[in-house]
Amino acid sequence: MAKRNTRVSAGWFGKISALFGRSPTHEAAGTGRRAWAWMPGNPGAVAAMLATQSELRTKSRDLVRRNAWANAALEGFVANAIGTGIKPQSMLVDPAQRERIQSLWRDWCEEADAASLTDFYGLQAMACRAMLEGGECLVRLRPRREEDGLAVPLQIQLLEPEHLPVSMNTDLASGNVVRAGIEFDKLGRRVAYHLYRSHPEDGALAPMSSQGGIDTVRVDAAEIIHLFRPLRPGQIRGEPWLSRALVKLNELDQYDDAELVRKKTAAMFAGFITRLSPEDNLMGEGNSDQNGVALAGLEPGTLQILEPGEDVKFSQPADVGASYGEFLRMQFRAVAAAMGVTYEQLTGDLTQVNYSSIRAGLLEFRRRCEAIQHGVIVHQLCRPIWSAWMEQAVLSGALKLPGYAKRRREYLACKWIPQGWQWVDPQKEFNAMLTAIRAGLLSRSEAISSFGYDAEDIDREIAADNARADALGLVFESDPRHDQPTAVMPSRNTPAEPALADPASDALATDPAPLI
Numbered sequence: 001m002a003k004r005n006t007r008v009s010a011g012w013f014g015k016i017s018a019l020f021g022r023s024p025t026h027e028a029a030g031t032g033r034r035a036w037a038w039m040p041g042n043p044g045a046v047a048a049m050l051a052t053q054s055e056l057r058t059k060s061r062d063l064v065r066r067n068a069w070a071n072a073a074l075e076g077f078v079a080n081a082i083g084t085g086i087k088p089q090s091m092l093v094d095p096a097q098r099e100r101i102q103s104l105w106r107d108w109c110e111e112a113d114a115a116s117l118t119d120f121y122g123l124q125a126m127a128c129r130a131m132l133e134g135g136e137c138l139v140r141l142r143p144r145r146e147e148d149g150l151a152v153p154l155q156i157q158l159l160e161p162e163h164l165p166v167s168m169n170t171d172l173a174s175g176n177v178v179r180a181g182i183e184f185d186k187l188g189r190r191v192a193y194h195l196y197r198s199h200p201e202d203g204a205l206a207p208m209s210s211q212g213g214i215d216t217v218r219v220d221a222a223e224i225i226h227l228f229r230p231l232r233p234g235q236i237r238g239e240p241w242l243s244r245a246l247v248k249l250n251e252l253d254q255y256d257d258a259e260l261v262r263k264k265t266a267a268m269f270a271g272f273i274t275r276l277s278p279e280d281n282l283m284g285e286g287n288s289d290q291n292g293v294a295l296a297g298l299e300p301g302t303l304q305i306l307e308p309g310e311d312v313k314f315s316q317p318a319d320v321g322a323s324y325g326e327f328l329r330m331q332f333r334a335v336a337a338a339m340g341v342t343y344e345q346l347t348g349d350l351t352q353v354n355y356s357s358i359r360a361g362l363l364e365f366r367r368r369c370e371a372i373q374h375g376v377i378v379h380q381l382c383r384p385i386w387s388a389w390m391e392q393a394v395l396s397g398a399l400k401l402p403g404y405a406k407r408r409r410e411y412l413a414c415k416w417i418p419q420g421w422q423w424v425d426p427q428k429e430f431n432a433m434l435t436a437i438r439a440g441l442l443s444r445s446e447a448i449s450s451f452g453y454d455a456e457d458i459d460r461e462i463a464a465d466n467a468r469a470d471a472l473g474l475v476f477e478s479d480p481r482h483d484q485p486t487a488v489m490p491s492r493n494t495p496a497e498p499a500l501a502d503p504a505s506d507a508l509a510t511d512p513a514p515l516i
Helices: 002-020 045-066 068-081 095-109 120-134 243-266 324-339 343-347 355-396 408-412 426-438 444-449 455-471 503-510
Strands: 087-090 136-143 154-159 177-179 182-184 190-196 216-220 224-228 271-274 311-314 414-417
Touching: 045 068, 045 120, 045 243, 068 120, 068 243, 068 324, 068 343, 068 355, 087 095, 095 120, 095 355, 120 136, 120 154, 120 224, 120 355, 136 355, 154 355, 190 224, 224 355, 243 324, 324 343, 343 355, 355 408, 355 414, 426 444, 444 455
Parallel strands: none
Antiparallel strands: 087 414, 136 154, 136 224, 177 182, 182 190, 190 216, 271 311
């Protein structure tokens, strides 16, 4: 029976193929006149990046340096994905231990950068930008000595992906293999990175050039964080985010520059005088340029009398076409889609948006940002650094955590909170959030976290503000403790009380303090 089914299937396929050609189901798989010149390749995830990564990265960096739109897209994405930082919130149950951890972390953030240029959250932004522009970023964990005087003896060093040679591919005697500078063991795990001591494109200008030049050094994988967005299973190196927009952006930049030159030429007012007797002075003038060509001036508010036989003709250079603006908008929309940002973020053009349209665009963009925040930046960058920081803090004695070796997972539990979004119409958003909290669909902690703050910090600040106001006898209109309910709902177990004769006078009697 199985054989007969096979023959029947093959027979039906043969009939369909005879009727519709080689590809009965997908037009793109055919070989007709519309697809005969389409001859795509299908390299694997590793082979594709080995063949094109260096060229893509070079062109991406070039465009970001000289193209305003490419730089604006990167700045916009970093500002939204990182902002003032993705901050950790310890999930320990013990509030005293949790506060000690958070306090030590805040002290260390100021000292995290090995180059002393920024803090830990500035390093997040720099690493994210390096990932967008170059496709990836290398983060090296640098343990320090106790005598260095750091809150926790650990610092972070950022390296550009050029430090990891794409061309290094070899098989080692140990059985490990090196692919694109990354060493893998027999199980496919990353065990080491082979890094240039200095940036290969800096040459003699690199600070480390005198200590090894372009020689590579093997660094254990436990000391390196490789930040990139994996797009395909098996991918080992990152792809610049401008890859799909490089050609269009470059040509669009040239087109816009050509239109600018044409507009500049059109703005040049020039006239040409012809005459029948070239030996006579032109319009009564005798001036000429360095080549002997006669020149005549034209002053505003004057009438120039021409000599007999003279005629004036003015230049009429072509102006910018009426479709210039619409053409640029369509091209920028394609570029924005390729780069994963909105058209408004790429160009700053808000002339054709309203509340609904810009909110819909921002929601889609922010969903993309959240995917990158939690799936790439938090998972690949923040979690390993938090783990290494905790290990160093315990080993150095900066943190006293009883039973850390056995309770390591409990101590490392952490929630990473990105900076909150700012909405177009905050009143509508806050009212919707308040409704969700009252309906039991959202907690206050989660609502506060959505704005990038710690609920415990907010509660402490509110309690301190209320205590200070009470001590000074102040009553603010913003204090919900002094709000008077508009209606009193009766309890199920007790009969409803009769309404007061004068609710306004009763409210004043119970709360005589004036509102500020």
